[in-house]
Amino acid sequence: MSEGFTIAIDGPAAAGKGTVSKAVAAHFGFAHLDTGLLYRAVGAKVLAGIDATDAARGLVAEDLEDDSLRTPAVAQAASKAAVIADVRAALLDFQRSFAARSGGAVLDGRDIGTVICPEAPVKLFITASAEVRAKRRFAELAGRGIEDSFEAVLADVKARDARDMERVEAPLKPAADAVVIDTSDLTIEQAVAAAVEVVLKASQR
Numbered sequence: 001m002s003e004g005f006t007i008a009i010d011g012p013a014a015a016g017k018g019t020v021s022k023a024v025a026a027h028f029g030f031a032h033l034d035t036g037l038l039y040r041a042v043g044a045k046v047l048a049g050i051d052a053t054d055a056a057r058g059l060v061a062e063d064l065e066d067d068s069l070r071t072p073a074v075a076q077a078a079s080k081a082a083v084i085a086d087v088r089a090a091l092l093d094f095q096r097s098f099a100a101r102s103g104g105a106v107l108d109g110r111d112i113g114t115v116i117c118p119e120a121p122v123k124l125f126i127t128a129s130a131e132v133r134a135k136r137r138f139a140e141l142a143g144r145g146i147e148d149s150f151e152a153v154l155a156d157v158k159a160r161d162a163r164d165m166e167r168v169e170a171p172l173k174p175a176a177d178a179v180v181i182d183t184s185d186l187t188i189e190q191a192v193a194a195a196v197e198v199v200l201k202a203s204q205r
């Protein structure tokens with residue numbers, strides 16, 4: 001089933017879509033693209049004083065390897081840059097080419113099932129309550145030595161949710177034919193198993 005097979009995974013910040021996407025890609029031997037990293041790389045450049053659209057147009061592979069991309073400041077800058085239509089347009093071809101690669105691909109982000117790959121045979125929308133997502137993000141940041149209060153992390157998650165869902169260009173929402181997985185009460189293993197099951201079912205159709 002791998003020939004050009006695309007798995008589109010969307011969802012809000014810290015819902016577990018990165019973890020699920022990596023595990024699903026490993027399970028099926030597919031390539032994985034975390035599209036949030038593209039926007040984070042643009043956000044990091046904006047914080048360095050570069051125009052967002054210029055940054056998106058000039059993005060190179062090394063820009064995705066910067067350790068600072070995982071900080072809350074870069075996440076907010078990414079979410080702000082992601083509102084700009086020209087930024088999104090500049091990142092479109094790269095994402096679509098990645099999706100079309102012959103060995104199969106998993107892309108995760110906010111608009112993969114709705115805009116980037118609306119024809120993908122499998123679309124997942126991975127979500128969880130804002131409190132659960134903030135708890136996970138808080139623990140993840142603490143694990144990396146980034147000190148922030150839980151309240152600040154929760155406010156950050158909610159602000160990003162609002163901006164990502166309310167924007168005009170490619171807002172975050174499940175595609176009409178997406179399968180929604182709420183990971184609030186699931187372990188990582190359960191969430192991955194649920195996602196793998198959806199993919200297997202779709203591939204038998």
Ligand code: DC
Nearest residue numbers: 013035036039078079082109110111
């Ligand atoms: O998935 P992430 O948290 O790394 O994404 C960072 C920001 O990038 C997110 O708040 C909104 C934006 N983004 C987007 O608009 N579209 C995508 N496909 C992926 C991310």
